[in-house]
Amino acid sequence: MRRIEILAGIMGVLSLTYGQGATAQVRNTVCDTISYEFIEEKIIIPVTVNGVKAKYIVDTGGKTGTLYDAATEMKASAAGYMSVTDVNTQAAxxxxxxxxxxxIGSNYRVKQLKTMVFPKNSFFTSLDVVGILGGDAFAESVVTFDSRTQIMVINYPYRPERLKVTDGIPLLTDAEYHSFIHVQLGETQLRVLFDTGADGFLLYSTEDNNQLAAVSGSQVTNRAHGIVAAGISGLGTPVDIKKVTIPSIKIAGKEFANVGSTTTMMNGSIIGVELLKHGKVIIDYMRKRFYFFPFDEGKTDLGGAPSLWNISILPHNGRFEITTVWDSMKDQVTFGDEVVNINGASLQDCPKSQIAVEKIMNDIPGNSGYIIIRRDNKDKRIEIKKEK
Structure with missing residues (x-):
């Protein structure tokens, strides 16, 4: 089961307010190369905080956040409260x-950084990380992502050699350290957030889809009702979901054709970490420029609407429940039905996490399988399939 949204709800947090907590203190000129791990579609790097070694997820779309126990070990000092919204547009x-x-690396040092403090989170624990590093952590640097060698390069104060300002496009200045840019969507421009914390290529907001359907040429290929991901405030309210294919999106001049996505209830649309599969990305936070250097010239066809299972399952109410129902299944299952077995795998002892249930779905061979739902203490087998 491909994740339609941002896994675990902490990734891709969009701040309603954004603190000015970063002050870089750097030794002379910095050019550090950091090898990263890429696990569950997340970029993970080692860092040291106040002498404590830890790993963080690099999340260019979010604000820095740290688990409570780790923040305590790092001897963090209190700094107030902030409000954020999650993938389901719920505030916390x-x-x-x-x-x-x-x-970060050998020489890039931040003297003091403001961090949100998170409660325990099974997703972070499963990845052996203590939180996320947002754009605020890199405010005084130029960051390069190169997926071919799985490295990040941090430069300060200068740009990488031979990089010209004219090669890039502006970061939208009203967003502080969030990497918002404009991309060409059909006949118009679309404001998007480049977010390494978000899975997939495009997470298309319902509002953008409704407003731009005519000029973008997008086609609806399927419909559903439900919840697309767990958020920091829970599962949220079920909504109508559309699976769409957009004929053309151009990012810094590079054209992507047949871009498939599902609509989301987020505040805006996102270009996710999958962009790194297609080219090198450089973010110059100091000069507010964004660079994309594609690995291949010419148009890249992304294959249209994603092929997804026609139901989604998430942990809820201490059990696993059906949380999204696509049109082909609306007469067979109901939102909230308890799921006790997936294609022969009992969920009785399965950890109550999105990662765990998705692994079971991903392990189903081929494009068809079955689930067993329990209603009124009676079990019923339901056939499921992947569909566009």
Whole structure:
């Protein structure tokens, strides 16, 4: 089951307010190369905070956040509260704290950085990370992502050699350290967030789809009702979902054709980490420029609407429930039905996490399988399939 949205709800958090907590303290000129792990579609790097070694997810679309236990070990100091919204547009308040002496690579150092403080999170634990590093952590640098060698390069204060300002496109200045840019969507421009914390290529907001359907030439290929991901405030309210194919999106001059996506209830649309499969990305936070250098010239066809299972399952109410129902299944299952077995795999002892249930779905061979739902203490087998 391909994730339609941002896994675990912490990734891709969009701040309603954004603190000015980053002050870089760098030794002379910096050009550090950091090898990263790429696990569950997440970029993971090692860092040191106040002498404590840890791993963080690099999330260019979010604000830095740290698990409570790790923040305590790092001797973080309280800094108030902030409000954020999650993938389901639900708001939540988080305590903020200051962490000190953050070191990324050998020489890039942030003297003090404000971080949200997260409660325990099974997704972070499963990845052996303590939180996310947002754009605020890189405010005084130029960051290069190169998926071919799985490295990040941090430059300060200069740009990488031979990189020209005219090669890039502007970061939208009203977003502080979030990497918002304009892309060409059909006959118009679309404001998007480049978010390494978000899975997939395009997460298309319902509002953008409704407003731009005519000029974008997008086609609806399927419909559903449900919840597309767990958020920081829970599962949220079920909504209508559309699966769409957009004929053309151009990013810094590179054209992507047949871009498939599902609509989301987020505040805006997102270009996710899958962009890195197609080219090198450089974000110059200091000069507010965004660069994309494609690996291949010419148009890239992304194959249209994604092939997804025609139901989605998430942990809810202490069990696993059907949380999204596509049109082909609306007469067979109901939102909230308990699922006790997936294609022969019992869920009785399965950890109550999105990753765990998705792994079971991903392990189903081919494009068809079955689930067993339990209603009124009676079990019923339901056939499921992948569809565009």
């Amino acid at each position: 308040n988080f305590q903020e704290a200051y962490i000190k002496d953050l070191t």
